[in-house]
Amino acid sequence: MKYNIAQPSFLGNEKKYLIDTIDSGWISSIGAYIEKFEKEFAACHNMKHAVATHNGTIALHLALAACGVHEGDEVIVPDLTFIATANSVQYCRAIPVLTDVSLNDWNIDPEEIRQNITPRTKAIIPVHLYGNPARMDEILSIANENNLFVIEDCAEALGAISPSGKVGASGHISCFSFFGNKIITTGEGGMCITNDDELAERMRILRDHGMNRQKKYWYDHLGFNYRMTNMQAAVGLAQLERLGDLLAMRDRIYDSYKEALQTQPQFIFQDTHGNRNVNWIFTIRMEGITEDQRDAVMLDLKQQSIDTRPVFYPIHDMPFYSNEKYSGKFKHSIIISREGISLPTYIGLSDDDIQYISGTLIGSFEKLTA
Numbered sequence: 609m610k611y612n613i614a615q616p617s618f619l620g621n622e623k624k625y626l627i628d629t630i631d632s633g634w635i636s637s638i639g640a641y642i643e644k645f646e647k648e649f650a651a652c653h654n655m656k657h658a659v660a661t662h663n664g665t666i667a668l669h670l671a672l673a674a675c676g677v678h679e680g681d682e683v684i685v686p687d688l689t690f691i692a693t694a695n696s697v698q699y700c701r702a703i704p705v706l707t708d709v710s711l712n713d714w715n716i717d718p719e720e721i722r723q724n725i726t727p728r729t730k731a732i733i734p735v736h737l738y739g740n741p742a743r744m745d746e747i748l749s750i751a752n753e754n755n756l757f758v759i760e761d762c763a764e765a766l767g768a769i770s771p772s773g774k775v776g777a778s779g780h781i782s783c784f785s786f787f788g789n790k791i792i793t794t795g796e797g798g799m800c801i802t803n804d805d806e807l808a809e810r811m812r813i814l815r816d817h818g819m820n821r822q823k824k825y826w827y828d829h830l831g832f833n834y835r836m837t838n839m840q841a842a843v844g845l846a847q848l849e850r851l852g853d854l855l856a857m858r859d860r861i862y863d864s865y866k867e868a869l870q871t872q873p874q875f876i877f878q879d880t881h882g883n884r885n886v887n888w889i890f891t892i893r894m895e896g897i898t899e900d901q902r903d904a905v906m907l908d909l910k911q912q913s914i915d916t917r918p919v920f921y922p923i924h925d926m927p928f929y930s931n932e933k934y935s936g937k938f939k940h941s942i943i944i945s946r947e948g949i950s951l952p953t954y955i956g957l958s959d960d961d962i963q964y965i966s967g968t969l970i971g972s973f974e975k976l977t978a
């Protein structure tokens with residue numbers, strides 16, 4: 609494949625810091641890079657605490673567990689997201705309450721959230737899908753009115769900015785992913801940030817098997833091994849040093865795709881409401897296309913060496929989430945999922961590459977939907 613959907617960019621101190629961990633022998637979950645990475649990550653969001661984890665999925669689980677979410681509690685999550693958002697709720701034996709998204713920004717719809725609140729609701733997990741900030745002002749005021757935790761799923765949105773500030777800086781806890789295709793990567797990796805001293809302390813204890821912080825090998829709680837390694841943190845720190853450049857390059861890719869694709873009136877872009885979308889993976893809706901036609905377009909592009917992805921399938925469609933009560937409930941997640949296609953987005957794509965990919969997409973779309 610000439611154009612992958614994503615690929616990491618290691619142009620800074622990644623190798624140097626990684627070798628340093630090997631030379632020092634500190635390769636597991638104790639080491640100076642973990643502390644540095646956590647400190648810098650918290651500072652970059654103006655938050656008091658950052659707790660590094662082994663991946664983004666368990667960052668979400670850790671956050672929910674620290675907030676005391678347990679069996680029978682309900683947690684409101686978008687129907688259109690990566691599966692981990694909903695699964696993390698199930699890991700607590702709580703109930704994910706799938707909620708429709710807005711057709712314009714593809715993020716959880718605050719009005720739908722209001723309708724799904726019950727006396728058992730404990731938390732809301734807004735997701736900033738494809739790097740586009742959710743409507744945090746409205747979500748935070750709903751949470752305040754109803755005394756709910758807000759756990760932001762920022763897995764795809766490091767560096768995005770909404771009117772409430774930097775994405776991740778306004779919820780009780782916010783969770784990030786550093787998987788290989790993310791804005792910055794540590795291979796596998798995740799982070800929880802918070803301003804709440806108690807929640808941070810609980811996350812640190814639960815991340816380390818529930819071990820008492822003063823008494824080694826004494827466990828007051830059932831915890832997990834969710835720790836990040838010093839090797840992951842070494843790569844993460846080097847990536848974070850380059851965050852500004854990485855975001856600027858993603859902005860350029862976003863602008864080039866938008867300019868090249870807006871000539872086709874059936875191509876619809878995520879509405880950013882004027883916020884800073886970090887263009888995790890450039891994704892559009894091809895209005896009116898069927899799922900079969902969309903898949904045919906993807907295949908056609910693959911044959912021309914361009915890798916693409918469908919938008920996530922609605923969670924309610926998964927066999928272990930499907931439930932009669934969802935019938936007819938979701939209008940927008942279904943449309944966005946059916947019509948959506950993600951295009952190669954990574955540092956190193958030139959304007960010429962983007963022109964080529966966009967031209968090929970327009971050609972395939974017109975040929976296969978004629």
Ligand SMILES: Cc1ncc(COP(=O)(O)O)c(C=O)c1O
Nearest residue numbers: 663664665690692763785786787
């Ligand atoms: C919205 C969202 N939430 C959670 C995750 C889970 O992160 P990880 O793959 O690091 O476990 C991802 C990762 O792909 C994601 O896109």
